[in-house]
Amino acid sequence: ISVNADLLARLPQAAKSKPMRHALEAVRRAVHGQARIIDDLLDMSRIRTGKLELNIEAVDLATLVGNVTDAARVDASTAGLDLVFQQPDEPVIVRTDAARVEQIVWNLVSNAVKFTPARGRIEVGVSTERGFGHLTVKDTGQGIDRHFVPRIFELFGQGPYHASGNKSGLGIGLTLVKQIVEHIGGHIQVESPGLGKGSTFSVWLPLFEYGATLTPPAAANADRKAGQWQDLRVLVADDAAEAVATLAQLLELDGAIVGVAHDGAEALAEFERGSFDIVFADLGMPNMDGYEFAMRLRALSAGNHVPLVAMTGFTRPSDVQRALKAGFDAHIGKPVTIGAMTSTMLSLTGRDRRPDGDAPVD
The missing domain is CATH 3.40.50.2300 (Response regulator)
Incomplete structure (x- = not known):
């Protein structure tokens, strides 16, 4: 489905038709969304059976988070939201699994987009705090009832809330995030002043303590320029x-x-x-x-x-x-x-x- 959407997007008709381009982008988002749901379900199973494998290395947290935020900006813009990444002044190098942290960030940012009404704002930040790399995802969305906060990380624990734009899910994302965070030696918490007042998710990951080669996360997609595949x-x-x-x-x-x-x-x-x-x-x-x-x-x-x-x-x-x-x-x-x-x-x-x-x- 994904490659067929890419092929259709290259046709001259797509370049001339704004509705067609929007439809193709919707198809791409749906495919990627379904793939992530399947991956999340498989990872839940691996965690519960003790089979989740980790590749621990030195990871530039700011670069990774910035890449994910950039990728999520299309969805945020489509939903009428302002998505901002606050770049730290210095690199924040954590000892973790880059792929798993990317999964964590994507789930948290996607969740913020899903539950923040149009004209809202989402702020993503990275900093250091007491020997940890600190990630925050703050939104001006629906917020969380104080009685439900202790249950927010429970499986299928979506609460009595409605996703913006009918973007419903299975209610496993936050459960998976918490389990992965703890599996890689970090911890997570959520704060919300109450319904209608937004929420802030915070994740702490251990800082890297020298002695390893830094492997920054690669961008998922390369900029496509004319001639890259020519005659190959x-x-x-x-x-x-x-x-x-x-x-x-x-x-x-x-x-x-x-x-x-x-x-x-x-x-x-x-x-x-x-x-x-x-x-x-x-x-x-x-x-x-x-x-x-x-x-x-x-x-x-x-x-x-x-x-x-x-x-x-x-x-x-x-x-x-x-x-x-x-x-x-x-x-x-x-x-x-x-x-x-x-x-x-x-x-x-x-x-x-x-x-x-x-x-x-x-």
């Missing part, structure tokens, strides 16, 4: 024929030369017939899955150094490590977007180091 030879392998066809069309519109395959054996044969600059492959393909394809590709002299990217719904740290061990260079979680493919391609091929993404000249 790309192989896309996935058993979902319709999705592969759509991805191929999108890449070709951006100037790429695309080959397609629907299982690992077909992809291997396609690679041996041609010459490719980068390969994107699903992990769960029939006949020969992505892991076996990667190992066989790396055994070929021509495939030993070609950039190889996994596209999959398996996004746990153990899944990522298994893919890297099999020979993949990078890992993109589904639903795949052209922006995620572009940023990964630029990083692996070195095109991000060329002025304006120019293609190489022979």
Whole structure:
């Protein structure tokens, strides 16, 4: 659905039709929203069974929060809200799991957007406090009845409130946020003066204490400039024929030369017939899955150094490590977007180091 929406957005008719652009943006938001709900449900299950895996590292909290706030600004603007991020003067480096903190921030900001009426304001801030990185999400929304505050983090504990614009949810977001925060060694609290007076959610995460390499979170999508895919030879392998066809069309519109395959054996044969600059492959393909394809590709002299990217719904740290061990260079979680493919391609091929993404000249 996501890549089909991207394809429709590239058509000349979409550029000329404001209602069509708005409809396509609504489709994108719905797809991403449903994907997040599914991820939240899976994480709830992992936490309860003790299977939630963490990748603890030094994380620039302000950069991460700023990226998420920027991504949420479209939803806030559509809802008629003023969303502001208060950038700290100094970096706030915390010891945590970047992906989990991104999940926390997204849930809190999305919750503020959902329960704040039009013409309201949401303020997101990052600071340090008593050995912790401190995140705050403050809104001028519906607020919380003082009797319900102690229950706000309970499962399905939405309370007697109504989301703005019919943006209802399952009532698991705040429960998941609290459990993840505690799982990564932090704590969370909420304050509200009462109904109609807004609320403030505060999260504290342990500061990083030197000695590790900082890995700032990468932006989810790259700026798309003309020429980034121009003349790049790309192989896309996935058993979902319709999705592969759509991805191929999108890449070709951006100037790429695309080959397609629907299982690992077909992809291997396609690679041996041609010459490719980068390969994107699903992990769960029939006949020969992505892991076996990667190992066989790396055994070929021509495939030993070609950039190889996994596209999959398996996004746990153990899944990522298994893919890297099999020979993949990078890992993109589904639903795949052209922006995620572009940023990964630029990083692996070195095109991000060329002025304006120019293609190489022979």
